Amino acid sequence: MAHEKTGDFLPASQAEMAARGWKHVDVVLVTGDAYVDHPSFGVALIGRLLEANGYRVAILSQPRHHIPDDFRQFGEPRLFFGITAGNLDSIVANYSGNAKVRDRDDYSPGGNPYFGLQAEKKMRRRPDRATILYSNLARAAYPATPVVLGGLEASLRRFVHYDYQQQRLRGSVLTDAKGDLLIYGMGERAVLEVAVRLAKGQDLAGIPGTCERLTQRDMEARGIGAPVLLPSWVEIQADPSLFLEAELTVDRLARSYATEPLLQHQQAAWVVQHQPAAPLTTAELDDLYSLPFSRKPHPTCGDVPACRMIRDSITIVRGCCGNCSFCAISRHQGPKIISRSRESVVREARLLAGQKDFSGTISDLGGPTANLYGTGCSSPQPCKRHDCLYPKVCKFFKIDEQAMLGLLTAVADQAGVKHLFVSSGLRMELLTRTPRLLRQLLLHHTPGAMKIAPEHTEDKVLQLMHKPGVAVLEEFLALCREIGKKAGKTFHFTPYLISSHPGCTLADMERMAARLAALGLAPRQFQDFTPTPGTISTAMYVTGLDREKKSPLPVAKKDSERRAQRQALDHSRESGSVAPRRKGDMSGAGRGRRGATPSRLEKPGEQRQGDKGKHDAKADQGRGKSRRKPGHDG
Numbered sequence: 001m002a003h004e005k006t007g008d009f010l011p012a013s014q015a016e017m018a019a020r021g022w023k024h025v026d027v028v029l030v031t032g033d034a035y036v037d038h039p040s041f042g043v044a045l046i047g048r049l050l051e052a053n054g055y056r057v058a059i060l061s062q063p064r065h066h067i068p069d070d071f072r073q074f075g076e077p078r079l080f081f082g083i084t085a086g087n088l089d090s091i092v093a094n095y096s097g098n099a100k101v102r103d104r105d106d107y108s109p110g111g112n113p114y115f116g117l118q119a120e121k122k123m124r125r126r127p128d129r130a131t132i133l134y135s136n137l138a139r140a141a142y143p144a145t146p147v148v149l150g151g152l153e154a155s156l157r158r159f160v161h162y163d164y165q166q167q168r169l170r171g172s173v174l175t176d177a178k179g180d181l182l183i184y185g186m187g188e189r190a191v192l193e194v195a196v197r198l199a200k201g202q203d204l205a206g207i208p209g210t211c212e213r214l215t216q217r218d219m220e221a222r223g224i225g226a227p228v229l230l231p232s233w234v235e236i237q238a239d240p241s242l243f244l245e246a247e248l249t250v251d252r253l254a255r256s257y258a259t260e261p262l263l264q265h266q267q268a269a270w271v272v273q274h275q276p277a278a279p280l281t282t283a284e285l286d287d288l289y290s291l292p293f294s295r296k297p298h299p300t301c302g303d304v305p306a307c308r309m310i311r312d313s314i315t316i317v318r319g320c321c322g323n324c325s326f327c328a329i330s331r332h333q334g335p336k337i338i339s340r341s342r343e344s345v346v347r348e349a350r351l352l353a354g355q356k357d358f359s360g361t362i363s364d365l366g367g368p369t370a371n372l373y374g375t376g377c378s379s380p381q382p383c384k385r386h387d388c389l390y391p392k393v394c395k396f397f398k399i400d401e402q403a404m405l406g407l408l409t410a411v412a413d414q415a416g417v418k419h420l421f422v423s424s425g426l427r428m429e430l431l432t433r434t435p436r437l438l439r440q441l442l443l444h445h446t447p448g449a450m451k452i453a454p455e456h457t458e459d460k461v462l463q464l465m466h467k468p469g470v471a472v473l474e475e476f477l478a479l480c481r482e483i484g485k486k487a488g489k490t491f492h493f494t495p496y497l498i499s500s501h502p503g504c505t506l507a508d509m510e511r512m513a514a515r516l517a518a519l520g521l522a523p524r525q526f527q528d529f530t531p532t533p534g535t536i537s538t539a540m541y542v543t544g545l546d547r548e549k550k551s552p553l554p555v556a557k558k559d560s561e562r563r564a565q566r567q568a569l570d571h572s573r574e575s576g577s578v579a580p581r582r583k584g585d586m587s588g589a590g591r592g593r594r595g596a597t598p599s600r601l602e603k604p605g606e607q608r609q610g611d612k613g614k615h616d617a618k619a620d621q622g623r624g625k626s627r628r629k630p631g632h633d634g
Helices: 002-006 014-019 042-052 090-094 130-141 151-156 173-177 188-199 216-222 233-238 241-256 282-289 305-310 329-333 342-353 401-412 435-444 459-464 471-487 506-519 536-543 559-574
Strands: 027-031 057-061 080-084 147-149 161-163 168-170 181-183 210-214 262-266 269-273 313-315 364-366 450-455 493-499 525-528
Touching: 027 042, 027 130, 042 057, 042 080, 042 151, 042 188, 080 130, 080 151, 080 188, 130 147, 130 151, 130 173, 147 173, 151 173, 151 181, 151 329, 161 536, 173 210, 173 269, 181 188, 210 216, 216 269, 233 241, 233 262, 241 262, 241 329, 241 536, 282 342, 313 342, 342 401, 364 401, 401 435, 435 471, 450 471, 471 506, 493 506, 493 559, 506 559, 525 559
Parallel strands: 027 057, 027 080, 080 147, 147 181, 313 364, 450 493, 493 525
Antiparallel strands: 161 168, 181 210, 210 269, 262 269
């Protein structure tokens, strides 16, 4: 009976494993999320990939974490335990940017972060620093089984990092968890190589896209050196300013796809990062999304709010070349844009439209940034920067407006699709260069309000955020006003904004409130900067230094300072202080219900501030749970 209800899923219990006639599994994937068999969830994607390559995979979702019993339910896995905290960093999932305990977890059944009604820390479904705790429990259950760490949390905490809940620097999660290997970034190539090697009885040395923990003796025996060494744990403890240097180095080498190993000494061992895995090709990404996902939560999980939000969405692009200071997508998903083929996306849309419970609306055709679809680099030489949009759009950045227009038309024309929306974030400087696409999005594919991400309006703060100046926002709104006037329409916008970013003062926030009012934008969606792992903004927050000049910055760390900056926008929103509208323009766009909450419900897999999403996500640090859909944490 259990098999009849759950046969479309990977086994999530010993009974489901037995129903398949399996006496063992090859891999147990452990996750802090509820089990949702949807490609936006990294564990589902990695599990289906391993299954497609002939491995027996079981999913251990939100195990009890006070004893190792749950880790024994499938027996000892033949190859390895794969550990992830889930689509979100566990600290971001459990605590707000001001370190207040969250009373909701959209990746858990019913949104309840606890096992039952008892709101105690030991009863949380997703424990703090879940990667470490799960690794220890897997080791306690089967000491001889290799433990492989992955997902967003492990990826962004692979070197010395800042933990905002503890308000201190911590060593690599690989060191703390005593894992055998850490897979960073998008893990498809690396996880398959791990499975192949372990099946052949080989070691895991030197796999692209992985980090190892080695002693000095190991280093000497293998002849490992590096032209670039990160400041060590001891050196950063002695001089915290070196933390910014380390983060800038990791960022620079990641964007250049450097092939040399990167080393950081951690207490008694070295963390060795091997060269990144090559990004998937379009054909490989197409194959990945063609795997047989049920697109539903496992029956034992019931309603999972995160699944509801993305159930009828389709990921069309992976990676981000924007490289915003507060965002972890570039570091996790990579700076190279990989777009799925039109045929692949249309097949998924057709499959989605054929499901019995399909509402007729595709809620999002997107990714980390939807209008990066079809973009690429036309430079005759290999690029080592992959920083395509700052301080202005690179002359070699190739924009294919027709690719996105054609995709929208092809998906919208599918039988059963009544509405097609693009709900992911959009880069305004690219929309001003693609006016036909902008018009199409505004008139036909925007669900109420278009999401834009100015983040701030003051140029000195935008420079620290590694974003172009406010002129981009002004040009964008003028173009929308012109389109609206010709079409006889009024368009609405949801601008995402960050308060208390390093270098931002109360005066900057007051100027932003005034400028937004002059532009006719109401600040409905904003939140405090959250210093999550893996971003340059977090390093500026910790060190109090400008990323470029290395000069001192004002940093709002006290609750009173952060509250004052927040209130500067709160007051302007509640007073409704937006400029009067002219006939035919879009002034007042973004105006929502009075008193709307300043923080919004983020989509799954999206962690723009320090933990967007998968192994993938959807990763954008600095905000807490992210608003953009990075894909998955695979």
